[in-house]
Amino acid sequence: MTILELKGVQASYGGIQALKGIDLEVGQGEVVTLIGSNGAGKSTTLKAISGQVPVKSGTIHYKGNDITNTPAHKTSLLGIAQVPEGRRIFPKLTVKENLQIGAFALKNKKEIETRMERVYQYFPRLEERLDQKGGTMSGGEQQMLAIGRALMMNPQVLMLDEPSMGLAPIIVEQIFEIILELNKEGMTILLVEQNAFQALQIAHRGYVIQTGEIVMNGNGKDLMANEQVQEAYLA
Template identity: 55%
Template sequence: MLLEIDNITLLYGRIQALHGISLHVNEGEIVALIGANGAGKSTTMRAVSGLRPIASGAIRFNGEDISKLRADLRVVRGICQSPEGRGVFPGMTVRENLEMGAYMRRDAAGIAADMERVFGLFPRLQERIRQQGGTLSGGEQQMLAVGRALMGRPKLLLLDEPSMGLAPMLIQQIFNIITEINKQGTTVLVVEQNAQQALSRAHRAYVLETGSIVKEGTGADLLHDPAVKAAYLGVA
C-alpha cells in the first residue's frame, strides 16, 4: 500500500471539513475522488500534500507516518501535486516553471531526462518553452502544471481538478495523458468533478459527500452505480 489515509479529520477554524475519512492507494493504481463542490475533495488532497494540517487520524506513505511532516519533505518522499487552478508562475517561462518542479533535486542528468519525458507527453510545451506561463491557454497551463509536478519524479502524483475549465476535446486529451503517465509507472490520485472521465480511467474510486466517504468501489462499478449515475453523471 503506497498511501493510507486512516480516519482523518480536518478543521477550518471551527468548521469540520473532513469527518473521519479513510482510503488507500496501492502502487500502480489510478484512484479517483469524486463529489460535488464543497464535498472535501481538494481538502483531502491538501491534507495528503501537507498544505493543511489534520486534526486527528493518520496519513501513511510507504509505511511511514507523514501526518506531521512538512509539505516540502513530502515532496522529497515522492508526493507531488498539480493544484486546483493550475498555479503556474505567470512571469516565468515554461522551462523555468518545469525547473521549479525539480527544485528539491540535484541530479542534473535525471532532471534533463525528466524534462524530455514531459515534452514527450506534452509536445505543445516544448513548442512554448520560452513563453511565459501566464500567456499560455488554459489547456496549456494545465499541461504545464502536470508537467511541473512530474519534474519532482513523484511516486504519487496528486491531480486536483485537471479538467477544470477545459473544452471537451482537451479534457479527453488530458485524461489520455493521465492514463499514459500511469502506464509509465506513476501512481495517481485524482480529484475530479468530471465523474465520467475519472471513473472510466480509475482502477478504484471513492465518492465524497460533505466531508465523508459514502461509496467506494472499482471505477467501472461506480460508473454503473444508479445512485452515482443520478448524482454525478446526469443520468436518471
C-alpha cells in the same frame, strides 16, 4: 500493495470541519478517483496528504511510514507530487523556469535535463514554448505545464486536483490520455475530479465523498453502474 493510506483523517478550515474521518487506500500502480460535489472535501483530502492542511486526528501513511502533518516541501521529496486546482503556475515565469522549479531539490543538471526531455515527450507543445511566459498560455497549455512541473519531481504518486476544470472537451481528452499513459508506465494516480464520468472511466477504484465523509467506494465500473452515483454525478 497499499502505497498510500488514510485512516480516520479529520481536518478543519477555521471553525469548519472539512474532513470528518476519511478512510482511503491507494494501491501501488492504481488510478484511484475521489468524486463529490463542490465543498465535499475532495481538495482538502489532497491538501491533508501533501501537508498543506493540518490533520487534527487520524493518520496518513505512505509506503508504510506515518507522514501525518509532514510539511509540504518534505512530502514532495518523499515522492508525492500534487497538481493543484486552478493549475497555479507562475504566470510571470517562462515555461522552462516553471519546469525547473519542479526540480527545486535536484542539483544534477544532467538529471534535470533528462526529466525535462521526459516532460516534452508527454507535452511536445511545452518544448515549443520554453521561452513563453506561463501566464500568456491557454488554459489547456497551463494545465499541461502544471502536470509537467509535477513530473519534474519524478513522483511515485501523482495527485491531480480537478485537471479538467475550465478546459475544452478535446483538451480534457488529451489530459486524461496522458494520465492513462503515466499510469501504464507504473505511476500511481490519485485523482480528484468533478467530471465523474471521465474519472470513473479510467479509475481502477473510486470513492464518493459527501460533506467530509466517504459514503461509498468500489471499482470504477461498479460505481458508474450505481443508480445513486448516476443520479448525483452522471446525470
